[in-house]
Amino acid sequence: MRSILFGGLAGLGALAVACAPDMMPTPSEGEAVFLENCAACHGCRAEGAEELVGGETAPDLTQIAARNGGVFPRAQMLSTIDGYGRVEHPGVMPEFGAVLEGELVPVEIDGTMTPTPRPLAALLAYLESIQAE
Numbered sequence: 001m002r003s004i005l006f007g008g009l010a011g012l013g014a015l016a017v018a019c020a021p022d023m024m025p026t027p028s029e030g031e032a033v034f035l036e037n038c039a040a041c042h043g044c045r046a047e048g049a050e051e052l053v054g055g056e057t058a059p060d061l062t063q064i065a066a067r068n069g070g071v072f073p074r075a076q077m078l079s080t081i082d083g084y085g086r087v088e089h090p091g092v093m094p095e096f097g098a099v100l101e102g103e104l105v106p107v108e109i110d111g112t113m114t115p116t117p118r119p120l121a122a123l124l125a126y127l128e129s130i131q132a133e
């Protein structure tokens with residue numbers, strides 16, 4: 001156990017302050033959450049899907065950074081998924097805040113470590129990992 005922990009933390013250098021379970025989830029953990037909750041609309045590879053009910057299309061989620069000048073807008077994406085930021089723009093995309101609850105893990109958002117439910121943090125890690133160059 002000890003050697004696994006040290007091995008895992010070694011690459012993180014100065015960031016290695018938290019215990020292993022409290023750290024940012026891996027993209028593959030997020031992919032599992034994605035396949036369960038999001039793939040029906042956004043497609044298995046998050047590249048968007050056919051027309052949904054109501055004629056709307058789910059956007060290609062590998063192009064979020066590309067559409068935003070090369071920067072992945074973490075805060076905006078978190079509130080989009082969570083439903084928090086969409087009060088004034090009700091769309092087809094459901095709110096997942098209630099579904100994606102879990103233990104809080106620190107996620108760096110606009111320079112501040114922000115406690116975020118683990119499934120949401122995992123989705124964020126996954127989405128960031130699939131952004132097109």
Ligand code: HEC
Nearest residue numbers: 037038041056057058059064077080081091092093096123
């Ligand atoms: C019922 C279909 C549906 C499901 C399920 C769904 N989405 Fe969406 N999503 C959409 C649609 C349609 C849009 C675009 C318009 C809107 O916001 O309603 C969207 C927009 C988004 C955006 C904004 C993209 C951008 O470039 O601004 C993100 C991020 C996103 N979805 C992530 C997710 C994640 C993560 C999940 C699973 C937790 C998910 N979606 C589940 C239909 C869906």
